Amino acid sequence: MTEYEIAKKAYAQYGVDTDSVLQELSSVPISIHCWQGDDVGGFEKPESVLTGGGIQTTGNYPGKAKTISQLRQDLEKVLTLVPGTHRLNLHASYGEFGDVFIDRDQIEEKYYQGWVDWALANDLKIDFNGTFFSHPLAEDGFTLASKDETIRRFWIEHEKRCRKIAAWIGRIQKSPCILDTWIPDGMKNLAVDKLGYRAILKESLDEIFAIEYSEDEMRDALETKLFGLGSEAFVVGSHEFYMNYAARNKKMLCLDMGHFHTEEDISDKLSAILLFDDEILLHVSRPMHWDSDHVVLFNDKVKMVSEELVRSGKLSTCHIGMDFFDSSINRIGAWVTGVRAMRKALLFAMLEPINQLIRYEETGNGYAQMALLEQQSLMPFGFVWDEFCKRNGVPVESDLVKIITEYEKTVLGERE
Ligand SMILES: C[C@H](O)[C@H](O)[C@@H](O)C(=O)CO
Ligand SMILES: [Mn+2]
DSSP, rough: OOHHHHHHHHTTTTTHHHHHHHHHHTTOOEEGGGGGGTTTSSSSTTOOOOOOOOOOOOOOOOTTTOOOHHHHHHHHHHTTOOOOEEEEEEEESSSSSSOOOOOOOOOOGGGGHHHHHHHHHHHTTEEEEOOOOSSSSGTTTTTTSSSSSSHHHHHHHHHHHHHHHHHHHHHHSOOEEEEOOOOOOOEEEEOOOOHHHHHHHHHHHHHHTTSSOOTTEEEEEEOOOOOTTTEEEESSSSSSHHHHHHHTTTEEEEEETTTTTTTTTTTEEEEEEETTTTOOOEOOEEEETEEEOOOOSSOOOHHHHHHHHHHOOGGSSSEEEEOOOOSSOOOOHHHHHHHHHHHHHHHHHHSSSSHHHHHHHHOOOOHHHHHHHHHHTTTTTHHHHHHHHTTTOOOOGGHOOOOOOHHHHHHHGGGG
């Protein structure tokens, strides 16, 4: 018997058919963020770096992608190492702008044609993000909620253009492009006119969303946040703000797992939202103390979020995006670890004997429900994961370090 056959038999005892789980899992899309490869720098100018916006990368590990072709080369490598279906999550600042500086209120479809062609060639659909940071007009901490009308108008124009570009992408790829909107607006010190700032943000969003696009082309997601670096005291786009706005304006919420108190249970929020709405965008991340963006690992939080997606029956209507950036280690290794961890968590959740668990719960057998959940950790999960990797033509876990180290030597090492 192969290792997989042993595992298949073990799961079958609980009524779980591993073959059909593996088949279903491979079609669940995970949107891979472009920004892990270059430390969220973007390509608007040579040597662009992330500045401000409540987020930061730390570390200076060699091998960072310094051009779009290097970033694509790295992404192509990543795609050979992550099993299943993927999308590309692109930030507006990653356009191909040529030698002339194109400001954010001037972006157009043509600057993203190269990405669309590359994505089609690599069997990827694209998701999109407005870039509201690393810009002189974001330096005072406000964009769409700014009380300075010139600044506000600039960012409204940026977002309108992002939506138009997202709709264009969606039409070409025949799959809705999910446009995530995250703005850094907030204050380091105590804000007095909180209602005022939130009213301005609402007004900006109302104007932006007055232009309607077909849901087949693009969909808007609004990303909530508790606090950021430099916006510790007040974030305009808080969870409550966007939850209300999204519910009243038929928009999708984006929950970033790093945007809550570290003690908060993000997975618990899902059923409360998904009861009223089929769609949600997740930014899968690993918060640590004050930082929201460590490389995702196959840990309890990611497992619990995955379990909720599966148990709620809404996995197919939810959108899973990755959001982390670590420049202190091999960036390709970081990408691969994070994306694979998310997929592992989905597999773990899909292998649950859900019907039996519900039966125990409904019949008041709390002990048996708990014990069966506990048993899941001892199942031969690794054998099923390896089989999934093999069936999807990517290396198993134990081969990764060698492959990534080799890429570092032969490709990344040449960049310095
Ligand atoms: C680069 C992304 O837009 C960013 O990480 C955002 O999604 C976020 O989570 C900010 O904290
Ligand atoms: Mn995020």
